[in-house]
Amino acid sequence: MSSGVRAGVLAILLIALVSVQYAALDLIAVHGVVPNLVLLLTVAAGLSMDLPVAVVLAFCGGLLMDLAPPAMHPVGGWALAMVIVALLAARQRDDAADSPIQGLLTVAACSFVATSVYAFIALVSGAPGLGVGQVLGVILIAVLWDVALAPWLLPSFTKLLPKLLQPEPIRR
């Protein structure tokens, strides 16, 4: 695949994930909190791809979450959180490849960090009336959602991504 086709496939995949996350998953929302599909893709990228590819994918996914309607300011919040998540996941690559439990722990940690980073940005950028208790509740539900979906989605993503974007095997 040429790099142009890969970029196109990547764009379609990300747009599909963000659209599903915003327009379909509200059906299963718990107190308005939905599973973060882009986060799971980012963790999968961190676990299965070379770091430069993973961080670019993470940045693009996060930016789409920032830009897709009905997102509000600040733009860049999720992009920042997702790049950090990709770095975290890449650090866990060997451990998570060894055991599914490690994979789940990685997702839990990444979900916690991503939502916390975004919450911090939202608090600093002045969302009035956001209570710490409320924020912690949201983070907890988000982590539970992401861990609940990880066993189904993470293995598919880690298999799909290298096939789509990196036909040659990863340098070991």
Place this chain on the structure above:
Amino acid sequence: MARLRFGRRPHFHSRRLVGALLSVAVLLIGLSLIPATSSWTSALRDGAGTVLGPAEALVHAATQPVRKLSEYTESNSQLRDDVARLSSQNAQLQREADQADLDRARLVEFEGLNKMTNQTGLRLIPARVVAMGPVQSFSRTVSLDIGSRQGIGKDMTVVNKDGLVGRVIAVSDSSSTVLLIVDTNSVVGGRLGSNNEIGFLRGRGSFNDSGRLDLDMLDDSVTPSIDDLVVTWGSNGKGPYVAGVPIGKVESVYATPGQLGKHAVIKPLADFSALDVVGVVVPKAGSVR
């Protein structure tokens, strides 16, 4: 163990890439927070909405069969369209009916001329909520399947059959974003139905059934009474909300020690966890708002 394998640590060039991406993200956050440059990131968002709006509408349409399971009253798309049309009509009539109550209460003061012009100079465009902002983004926004092409503009009032929903804060050509009144950033001027006293309603940010608004009265001596209807105060076309739209009912009243005046908790009339058909209030063609 993993820490000892230096070979897989980020290479210099990928560290530079990570640094660059993090800087761009921080730069974007900065740009969107500075009022002078926030229009740039808004433009970026409107552009993205042109692609993502239709994608979301498509996904939302694909989930309709599942949604229909819970809305078993509607059996086919013909009926759905009827419901959309009738709901918007109903919303308008409801608003007029509620307004009629209010107008009666202050018939003597007003003679209603300005207001009647205002009221008749408006119409509703029906729209469907196609996406909800996830709560982990810490904002309560939804997107609609219509945009500037259908005549939607910024700051327009959005209502549903029960009451006030919010206002339009961003528009692309085929989708628009609505800030719900339960968002912590939302402030609505409200008026008590029984005595015309005015105050400000702020959202608490809760999205579920317990989504409530806090009402602070402008006049410290006024105590709202339980079950009193609160309607929008409106500002003759200068502010975002049109006047006289019912917002909610007073649920409880409390006093904060050390502060003058009473605060009231308002239960909104609209159900924000099940928004579907809404109406956007637009000026009638040829009328001046």
